[in-house]
Amino acid sequence: MPMNAQKSVLGTLGSRAWITTVWAVTIFFVINLLALIATVMTSSFGTRWLGTWLPAGWTVNWYASAWEEFQLGDLLTTTFEVVFAVVFLAGLIGIPAAYALARREFTGKRIVMLLFLLPLLVPPVTYGIPLATVLYKTGLGGTMSGVILANLVPALPFVILVMVPFVEQIDPRVEDAARVFGANTFRLFVHVLLPLLLPGALAALLLVLVRTIAMFELTFLTAGPDSQTLVVALYYAVFAAGVRAIQSIDAMAVVYMLTTLVWLLVALRFVNPTQMVTRAKRP
Amino acid sequence: MSDTARNHHLPLKMRLSAAGFDGVTLLVLPAILLLVGFFVYPFFYGLWLSFHPKDGSVFGNYKTFFSDPFLYETISKTLWLSIPVTILNMATAVPIALRVRLMKNQRLLTTILVLPITLGTVLVAEGMLNYLGPQGWFNRTLITFGLISAPLKLVHNYTGVFLSLVITGFPFTFLLVLSYLTGIDPTLEKAAATLGAGPISRFRHILLPLLVPGLAVTFCLGFVQAFSVFPSAVLLGAPSGPTRVITIAAYEAAFEQYDYSLASAIAMIMGVVLLAIIGAVLAARSLFYRGPAGGGKG
Structure with missing residues (x-):
């Protein structure tokens, strides 16, 4: 009986880990995809963007x-x-x-x-x-x-x-x-x-x-x-x-x-x- | 009197309608003419042209292609890019689709994933140059978290083209697999669960055999897209080095050297390589289960 219980706990842990990995990969992909699109948008509204997180100023020129x-x-x-x-x-x-x-x-x-x-x-x-x-x-x-x-x-x-x-x-x-x-x-x-x-x-x-x-x-x-x-x-x-x-x-x-x-x-x-x-x- | 002999006495109109041709059937004619004129004819013209090179010999173009490493190596370079990408996309898309299929609200995720397909490779390449560049957000984040000390070189090389093929190819593969999965009757899996099958054996013995035909088609479509990569190989890769793919060779022959004959020959070689890979995949597929993916008392 304890053997069986142990096995099922391990099984649950395994499937939990599996589900978490699957979602982590999906979220990682979606974040990168959205960030890629956001980069283009941010850059098009920025004045000068060199070596910083965000452009120095904003413009529509x-x-x-x-x-x-x-x-x-x-x-x-x-x-x-x-x-x-x-x-x-x-x-x-x-x-x-x-x-x-x-x-x-x-x-x-x-x-x-x-x-x-x-x-x-x-x-x-x-x-x-x-x-x-x-x-x-x-x-x-x-x-x-x-x-x-x-x-x-x-x-x-x-x-x-x-x-x-x-x-x-x-x-x-x-x-x-x-x-x-x-x-x-x-x-x-x-x-x-x-x-x-x-x-x-x-x-x-x-x-x-x-x-x-x-x-x-x-x-x-x-x-x-x-x-x-x-x-x-x-x-x-x-x-x-x-x-x-x-x-x-x-x-x-x-x-x-x-x-x-x-x-x-x-x-x-x-x-x-x-x-x-x-x-x-x-x- | 035999049937064919009797048919000869009937008026032409009736004989045609016996074979299924009448006024309504004629509606398909303009579409056929357009595709024959702009798809079939150019193909045969290109085939003919590929055997009439500038030097006059019949196989001159093919000899040129297979004796110049700058040309024939494009085949291995393209395969070295497209096969790993297609396998990676399939390997990630299948488990994720298996999870997403159980979600009630898939619409948001599928809408986000359809974005790179709609925007196309040119825009993805343009965005990646910024985002994955040495000053881009991706490298910056990794440095901030202390994972790396100097920016990774992710564009203008093999990695850049590989990643761009993941960004456009993964959503394509995922959406196709998802649509195949939703076509499988869920009661089959429930029945297996009732009989005591665990998740792994349910996948191995129920879902996978039903999914194999769909996976084969998905692999072929994904591979065709990766194999014919063009804009991102130029913009994100090293177009004269490791990412000199076969489409670049064909484009240069046609529009830089104006050698349409050689360009057609390269296009034909592309077609043959594609057919060989697709043929191998579909042949392997026929080794697996074939039959309906629905349940019930069909």
Whole structure:
């Protein structure tokens, strides 16, 4: 009996230690992550920050200088033109495609599904280099259209793969009922399908929006000087660090963070954070 | 009369609809055309281009790559970075996900962890340069607590890229594992507990076998991300030394030497290495249990 009691005490201690370690690692990670983001923010508001815990003084002037130096106004315009074009086209082409894939069984469907899965599995740099080569050959390289087309390659399959299970869970008898009551295709679409598809479509398109703002590799490989997005300009600024004040780059990084996080917050109202990585709709 | 012969007498429209093609199916066509034009065609064009190097010989690019240590060593350097990072991320994500799964309110933690994924590698690299630099808060804290006497060198080397891959890769791995874990029916574990299985044997005999397929997929996706590291290898690493990864070699060939043929060859080599590793992982996976992760009387 005492042997058993001892064993269970040891067991409890062991599992306590295990749980504590797991939480310690998690908390350590989260603290470092938040401190990393806080460093960028603090630096962008500091006057001079050398060898101390906090900057010597506080200022907002870096934002004005970053706005001018990096032409943030133009960059933001380009970024949103690219992102909204990608979101619009991915929705326009992707949602009907997802509808067709969810409702019809046809020969070669497995190959089509594989075609939509591959751009999400192959890393962007791998297909981005041949894609950039083709775009530069056809004169689309370095233009806004080229950047939009390149970003559609992962965005369109993403919309399709999120939307297919969503369409599948809509009962097809709802559509049949509308037909029976004499709705033509247009009315069926506007009054029945659109309202039913809207929640899923909204979630899918918001996820595409957030992903496209942060999509570095494809834009980097295909953009020219006039078609750069914010994240690519940030890369060049950090790459050439030393040319500009570090606080100015940090101010630009904060502007980038805000544009991304605003949309992330909007997206998180409709989707679960795990959906950012799993691409599958969970009940 | 056989079926095929009878089908020949039917109008084309009916024969098509028998194979599942009608007006609705056509809606998928624009998406297929776009991906064929901008994903499939560039791939085959790149493959063709890689066999047509500047010097005219068929395998010239591949010979160049495998005879120049500055080029072929990028494969081992990339693997030396991506495999340890992926294993570390998996090894920490699984125990943490097992704990978090029992929490009622996971939303705050998952929201914080989705931040680095959303912000992307460029911003993480920018923040790390400050935070982990010799004057940054991290080194400063360690010195204050007397753990070290001189700042650790954490950026512009292997460690910097490794840590950046942990910061973006761990949350990605964690969220994927968590979503797989929540898909496993909790009653299975309860049944095992009722029958007297302790936590370790419950994990070993119930959860792990059900989780293996998900872990294999997670490993592959995490590895693909780490293998294709680019911005942080340049910004946080030593891009001409220990962190000269394969993407840097491909980028330099394309946009600094304007040798698209060599760049395509490097991209193809990247694809082959990725496929080899993923193939090995998925083959190993098939040695484990395959079946439904749900309970009940399916």
